[in-house]
Amino acid sequence: MSEKRRFVVLASVHEAGEALNQARALERDIKRVYERHFGKRTSVTCIWMEIPQGQAFIAGYPSTASTVLAPVPDDIEQHGREAFMSDMCDLFRVRTDCDVNEIIVTAMNVSDAKRYAKKARRRFDPKRAKQTMFQIVARMILKRPATGYLKTSLNMPK
Amino acid sequence: MPLYQISTREPLNPKVKADVAMMITDVHCKHTGAPRTFVNVMFVNRVPLSPATDLHVFGSVRGGRTLQTNDNVEEDMVAQLAALTGVDLRKIEFMIFPIPASHVMEGGVVLPEPGEEASWLEQHHHAAE
Numbered sequence A: 001m002s003e004k005r006r007f008v009v010l011a012s013v014h015e016a017g018e019a020l021n022q023a024r025a026l027e028r029d030i031k032r033v034y035e036r037h038f039g040k041r042t043s044v045t046c047i048w049m050e051i052p053q054g055q056a057f058i059a060g061y062p063s064t065a066s067t068v069l070a071p072v073p074d075d076i077e078q079h080g081r082e083a084f085m086s087d088m089c090d091l092f093r094v095r096t097d098c099d100v101n102e103i104i105v106t107a108m109n110v111s112d113a114k115r116y117a118k119k120a121r122r123r124f125d126p127k128r129a130k131q132t133m134f135q136i137v138a139r140m141i142l143k144r145p146a147t148g149y150l151k152t153s154l155n156m157p158k
Numbered sequence B: 001m002p003l004y005q006i007s008t009r010e011p012l013n014p015k016v017k018a019d020v021a022m023m024i025t026d027v028h029c030k031h032t033g034a035p036r037t038f039v040n041v042m043f044v045n046r047v048p049l050s051p052a053t054d055l056h057v058f059g060s061v062r063g064g065r066t067l068q069t070n071d072n073v074e075e076d077m078v079a080q081l082a083a084l085t086g087v088d089l090r091k092i093e094f095m096i097f098p099i100p101a102s103h104v105m106e107g108g109v110v111l112p113e114p115g116e117e118a119s120w121l122e123q124h125h126h127a128a129e
Helices: A023-038 A078-096 A110-121 A129-147 B014-032 B067-085 B117-123
Strands: A005-014 A042-051 A056-058 A066-069 A103-106 A150-153 B003-008 B040-044 B055-062 B092-099 B104-106
Touching: A005 A023, A023 A042, A023 A078, A056 B014, A066 A078, A078 A103, A078 B104, A110 B055, A110 B092, A129 A150, B003 B014, B014 B040, B014 B067, B055 B067, B067 B092
Parallel strands: A005 A042, A042 A150, A066 A103, B003 B040, B055 B092
Antiparallel strands: A005 A066, A056 B040, A103 B104, B003 B055
16 A cells, blocks of 8 residues: 655644634635645645734735745646636635635645755754744644644744 | 745844745745746744754755756855855855646646746736746
8 A cells, every 4th residue: 555645734824814713624625636736645734824914015015915825746737726826716715715816826746845945954954944944843743732833924933 | 837945043023024925925936937926935934944054944945947957046046145144155055945846736737838828828818827
């Protein structure tokens, strides 16, 4: 039997928006979309990154758009990637009643998503990088019993 | 897309953030020809930056542009960031991560390749609103 394919989805959503209120339902929908596109032996972990007010802009003005980084298998063909991204857009629009322009989906290959995360971590002081990552993960895990999902903030822990 | 993440140790004040977001939109569009509605900017606070850096820019941009275009964006943006934030030019780090346009959906449609924006916008007016 083949191993489960694992995906980590990072959804950046606004603190006052509807997405966080719907996070658990959205997670179920996201997992269903992954299973439909990539098979039942798929494991999806969703991380909800809260964007505090005044920290996101689009076209130079305050933004309410959600951005979802949803990796896909490296061997996917473009028509499959587009169908997957459409389904992801649709589920956010249905659950949160957002406008089509308020949802941005990036479906990078899994290997590219790993390179992206690695490069983003390079901004950290090497002496504090591990500690920072540990704090971020610990904060998510500790809050999970109260929220029912993995939530972090765009801002780093104090 | 692009998404520019501006990381600092301490939060920038709201007026500076607004000015920086507008400047980044202006600079990116001037050098690349991208529609303004594509440009996202986020500010990340309390980032334990490396000691040589006081402000870090991480830009996820559509791939396929020339090195010269990316260099022009970097040079212009870093100079204006220094002017707007007061951070020493040498303490601003700039990184770009190119992502294929075909991997991103905005406004319910896949983004155009660089240079194909005009015909894309004719077909998808709603994405420029």
